[in-house]
Amino acid sequence: MEIKNLKKAANRILKAIKKRERIVLYGDADLDGAASVIILKESIQILGGEVAAVYFPDCEIEGYGISKTGLDCLRKFAPALLVVVDCGIGNFKETNLAKKLGFEIIIIDHHQVLGKLPNASIIVNPKQKGDKYPFKELATTGIVFKLSELLLGNQMRDSLRKNFLELTALATIADMMPNEQENKMFIEQGMASIKNSWRPGIQAFLKMEPFEGISNLSQKISKLVSILNIRDLQKGIPASFRLLTSLVEEESQNAIKKLLNQSEIKKTKISNATKEIEWQISKEIEPIIFMGSTKWEIGFIGALASIMCNKYKKPTFIFKKGVEESQGAVRALLGVNSVCLMEKCSKYLLVFGGHPRASGFRIKNKNLEKFKKCLIKNL
Ligand SMILES: [Mn+2]
Numbered sequence: 001m002e003i004k005n006l007k008k009a010a011n012r013i014l015k016a017i018k019k020r021e022r023i024v025l026y027g028d029a030d031l032d033g034a035a036s037v038i039i040l041k042e043s044i045q046i047l048g049g050e051v052a053a054v055y056f057p058d059c060e061i062e063g064y065g066i067s068k069t070g071l072d073c074l075r076k077f078a079p080a081l082l083v084v085v086d087c088g089i090g091n092f093k094e095t096n097l098a099k100k101l102g103f104e105i106i107i108i109d110h111h112q113v114l115g116k117l118p119n120a121s122i123i124v125n126p127k128q129k130g131d132k133y134p135f136k137e138l139a140t141t142g143i144v145f146k147l148s149e150l151l152l153g154n155q156m157r158d159s160l161r162k163n164f165l166e167l168t169a170l171a172t173i174a175d176m177m178p179n180e181q182e183n184k185m186f187i188e189q190g191m192a193s194i195k196n197s198w199r200p201g202i203q204a205f206l207k208m209e210p211f212e213g214i215s216n217l218s219q220k221i222s223k224l225v226s227i228l229n230i231r232d233l234q235k236g237i238p239a240s241f242r243l244l245t246s247l248v249e250e251e252s253q254n255a256i257k258k259l260l261n262q263s264e265i266k267k268t269k270i271s272n273a274t275k276e277i278e279w280q281i282s283k284e285i286e287p288i289i290f291m292g293s294t295k296w297e298i299g300f301i302g303a304l305a306s307i308m309c310n311k312y313k314k315p316t317f318i319f320k321k322g323v324e325e326s327q328g329a330v331r332a333l334l335g336v337n338s339v340c341l342m343e344k345c346s347k348y349l350l351v352f353g354g355h356p357r358a359s360g361f362r363i364k365n366k367n368l369e370k371f372k373k374c375l376i377k378n379l
Pocket residue numbers: 032033086110139140175
């Protein structure tokens with residue numbers, strides 16, 4: 001049993017390599033997206049192909065998923081095969097726009113399907129209708145790892161396989177996918193070889209002072225994951241991608257120091273925002289937490305929502321308020337499917353999507369109050 005369309009996607013990519021078509025990779029800027037892009041890019045290169053461009057949208061500026069900004073940036077590469085990883089399943093309009101610009105689109109995603117599918121030429125998503133693959137909880141990197149096995153065949157040497165599994169393990173942990181079945185296997189195998197990883201970025205990390213002292217491997221890994229999950233884009237490339245593809249250990253160490261610093265700053269910001277929220281919710285008792293501020297950053301609203309949701313056991317909607325639009329992160333406890341809940345109120349939203357317990361949305365500010373009321377009514 002194979003994931004629906006996985007073989008089809010592999011064959012299409014192989015054809016593109018053979019015919020020297022231009023290939024463009026488009027990934028979410030979190031660790032799952034970045035690791036997926038790395039595995040795919042390196043697989044294509046091993047097969048003698050070339051990747052014309054990689055693109056990661058900056059959530060702070062252009063929002064989540066396939067963006068108009070991103071497509072404007074990439075249109076000079078059309079006609080090309082555009083492979084979108086770890087996002088795209090909710091990008092109906094943008095997929096059509098990409099087609100109009102001359103891209104053929106493959107979407108490889110694991111986020112919840114929203115009623116219909118975007119108009120891409122191939123969609124790989126274990127959660128789509130008609131997919132009989134029994135395990136639905138793979139991270140996108142897990143799916144892409146399986147794709148790389150199909151692409152490379154017997155060119156997948158043991159050391160490469162181990163290395164890709166290291167990335168898959170890190171991304172599966174970062175995306176908080178359940179540690180069971182195939183994920184468990186990926187995590188176990190990836191962890192087993194990570195100490196001997198040939199990626200200088202990983203070696204740099206393991207040798208650095210604050211981590212050297214941690215003897216417990218899984219603690220070390222969770223620290224590494226928290227650092228790699230910082231969406232620090234420089235010239236459009238996230239820190240995780242830079243670090244995991246870096247060829248120089250020293251350069252990586254400097255990058256890690258910067259990220260450690262950023263993660264401290266992030267912690268302070270989150271703790272300040274937590275106080276603000278707690279002061280607010282002490283005044284009003286509602287079945288959901290629904291709060292936004294112009295001061296909060298996209299970079300930490302997800303973590304902030306997780307903390308509030310776990311502490312107060314309520315579905316939590318935290319958003320960064322912009323001039324006309326807001327962008328939010330949602331967390332819910334087991335038993336509440338936040339994507340389905342938002343689907344019921346989708347007339348107020350510009351974009352939404354994600355996983356049942358961790359998702360996001362974009363909305364016009366004038367609809368915020370109506371959206372909130374609708375959520376409470378449909379809870
Ligand atoms: Mn993901």
